[in-house]
Amino acid sequence: MELPAHKTKIIATIGPASRDKDTIEKMIKAGMSVARINFSHGTLEEHAKTIELVRKTAEKLEKRVAILGDLPGVKMRVGKIKGDSVKLQKGSKVVLTTRDVEGDETTLPVEFEDFPKLVSKGDVIYLSDGYIMLRVEEVRGKDVECVVVHGGTLFSHKGINIPKANLPIEAITPRDFEIIEFAIENGIDAIGLSFVGSVYDVLKVKSFIEKKNGDLFVIAKIERPDAVRNFDEILNVADGIMIARGDLGVEMPIEKLPIMQKQLIKKANLAAKPVITATQMLVSMTTERIPKRAEVTDVANAILDGTDAVMLSEETAIGKYPVETVEMMARIARTTEEYRESMGYSRLRAWLDSLPKRSTIKEAITRSVIDSLCAIDIKYILTPTRTGLTPRLISRFKPKQWILAFSSNEKVCNNLAFSYGVYSFCMEENFDEKDIIMLIKGLGLAKEDDTVLLTEGKPIGKTTGTNTLRIFQIP
Ligand SMILES: Nc1ncnc2c1ncn2[C@@H]1O[C@H](COP(=O)(O)OP(=O)(O)OP(=O)(O)O)[C@@H](O)[C@H]1O
Numbered sequence: 339m340e341l342p343a344h345k346t347k348i349i350a351t352i353g354p355a356s357r358d359k360d361t362i363e364k365m366i367k368a369g370m371s372v373a374r375i376n377f378s379h380g381t382l383e384e385h386a387k388t389i390e391l392v393r394k395t396a397e398k399l400e401k402r403v404a405i406l407g408d409l410p411g412v413k414m415r416v417g418k419i420k421g422d423s424v425k426l427q428k429g430s431k432v433v434l435t436t437r438d439v440e441g442d443e444t445t446l447p448v449e450f451e452d453f454p455k456l457v458s459k460g461d462v463i464y465l466s467d468g469y470i471m472l473r474v475e476e477v478r479g480k481d482v483e484c485v486v487v488h489g490g491t492l493f494s495h496k497g498i499n500i501p502k503a504n505l506p507i508e509a510i511t512p513r514d515f516e517i518i519e520f521a522i523e524n525g526i527d528a529i530g531l532s533f534v535g536s537v538y539d540v541l542k543v544k545s546f547i548e549k550k551n552g553d554l555f556v557i558a559k560i561e562r563p564d565a566v567r568n569f570d571e572i573l574n575v576a577d578g579i580m581i582a583r584g585d586l587g588v589e590m591p592i593e594k595l596p597i598m599q600k601q602l603i604k605k606a607n608l609a610a611k612p613v614i615t616a617t618q619m620l621v622s623m624t625t626e627r628i629p630k631r632a633e634v635t636d637v638a639n640a641i642l643d644g645t646d647a648v649m650l651s652e653e654t655a656i657g658k659y660p661v662e663t664v665e666m667m668a669r670i671a672r673t674t675e676e677y678r679e680s681m682g683y684s685r686l687r688a689w690l691d692s693l694p695k696r697s698t699i700k701e702a703i704t705r706s707v708i709d710s711l712c713a714i715d716i717k718y719i720l721t722p723t724r725t726g727l728t729p730r731l732i733s734r735f736k737p738k739q740w741i742l743a744f745s746s747n748e749k750v751c752n753n754l755a756f757s758y759g760v761y762s763f764c765m766e767e768n769f770d771e772k773d774i775i776m777l778i779k780g781l782g783l784a785k786e787d788d789t790v791l792l793t794e795g796k797p798i799g800k801t802t803g804t805n806t807l808r809i810f811q812i813p
């Protein structure tokens with residue numbers, strides 16, 4: 339077998355444009371490691387079919403593809419619009435209503451019962467990721483009368499943001515909990531929690547999953563100011579982080595995004611939690627074959643910032659070129675990664691050195707791994723793992739070598755699909771070093787006399803964490 343040519347993980351949203359065997363197969367071959375299902379759109383039956391399609395196709399190709407279910411959360415949305423779109427003219431009046439109507443130039447349905455309670459005269463409301471701006475003139479029962487400040491074309495089901503509102507509503511809705519149950523029943527690997535505000539939102543979901551005997555990797559989506567303010571606590575309990583730039587760019591001044599992205603990625607790297615950079619990365623490829631130069635540079639810069647994964651939304655969900663977009667992302671990743679090593683190591687090392695000195699044995703071992711890679715030519719980093727922590731601790735340094743992770747837990751293997759430069763193998767229970775060597779030799783990845791580095795927990799069989807590092811030639 340051959341390992342992928344790029345180490346940055348590519349997450350692609352599966353939607354109407356890509357929900358078929360052929361496209362999914364091509365997307366996997368192009369380098370998609372995680373298929374994202376956005377539960378904000380489509381039906382559960384459709385999503386169940388998509389899950390099955392992805393699983394079957396990945397199995398056929400003998401590739402590991404994780405599935406991420408992105409929950410709707412408290413995102414408010416416009417309902418169905420007659421003919422699917424409407425043009426809102428600057429200066430015109432429009433009523434947003436929670437009554438059950440079909441949308442047109444004068445009246446737009448809102449799928450959120452408490453909506454009129456959340457706004458008052460003078461408030462600004464954004465539609466469609468901030469492209470359209472309204473100002474509230476009056477609230478009357480279920481109707482919110484507005485004037486259009488910045489107009490534009492509005493499509494059905496687009497998002498509504500009220501940045502000023504400190505929403506007095508639960509971030510995780512009853513519908514989200516239903517979808518979490520669906521996710522557990524359908525063997526989804528990870529869920530994205532939309533609009534988390536505090537650590538309690540994440541904890542609530544984690545305890546619900548536990549109660550349902552589920553096993554889901556929980557990714558906290560950072561897309562509102564509260565989540566940024568409470569980031570350290572959220573990061574501490576979440577399994578991974580998504581910088582959801584779509585909503586974040588409306589909820590906060592858009593010019594703060596670049597620095598915020600760098601700060602959040604740095605913190606996630608330090609905590610050894612996978613971080614996803616999302617939204618509009620190659621958005622012009624939704625309709626064009628060639629991306630904007632600024633988009634290509636954005637993908638490259640996210641990689642240089644230290645992101646583990648880059649994500650595609652409408653590009654692959656409803657776009658004209660889903661396969662080409664994944665290919666483009668892989669090309670940018672491969673080319674950029676060649677230059678990241680010198681930036682990666684020394685920078686993260688300096689950050690780590692600035693932290694309080696007390697650390698763990700695992701952490702010390704993984705730092706020694708990086709030192710060893712600098713000293714001699716090593717072909718692979720081999721990491722048997724129970725929880726995925728050791729490969730993640732190494733992955734955050736973004737080494738040039740592949741981190742080959744070995745676990746007897748299928749979920750652990752799948753969840754490593756979010757971590758940069760980690761390729762995982764599912765093993766039989768109680769496997770040992772001999773099994774690992776036999777496997778990678780058998781696959782043609784390594785041959786006799788190749789130098790490899792192995793981390794392990796000794797004595798074998800005792801439940802110690804990783805405490806040993808060994809460098810040896812493959813026998
Ligand atoms: N399964 C789907 N079915 C139909 N349209 C979809 C689907 N997935 C995505 N889309 C379309 O692609 C657009 C961008 O996708 P994206 O996944 O970013 O959703 P979003 O609506 O912006 O919301 P979110 O903040 O929940 O991610 C959506 O606005 C929607 O029009």
Ligand SMILES: CC(=O)C(=O)O
Nearest residue numbers: 582583584585616617
């Ligand atoms: C992905 C997402 O939810 C956002 O960017 O807002």
Ligand SMILES: [K+]
Nearest residue numbers: 378408409410
């Ligand atoms: K969503």
Ligand SMILES: [Mg+2]
Nearest residue numbers: 561582584585
């Ligand atoms: Mg969002």
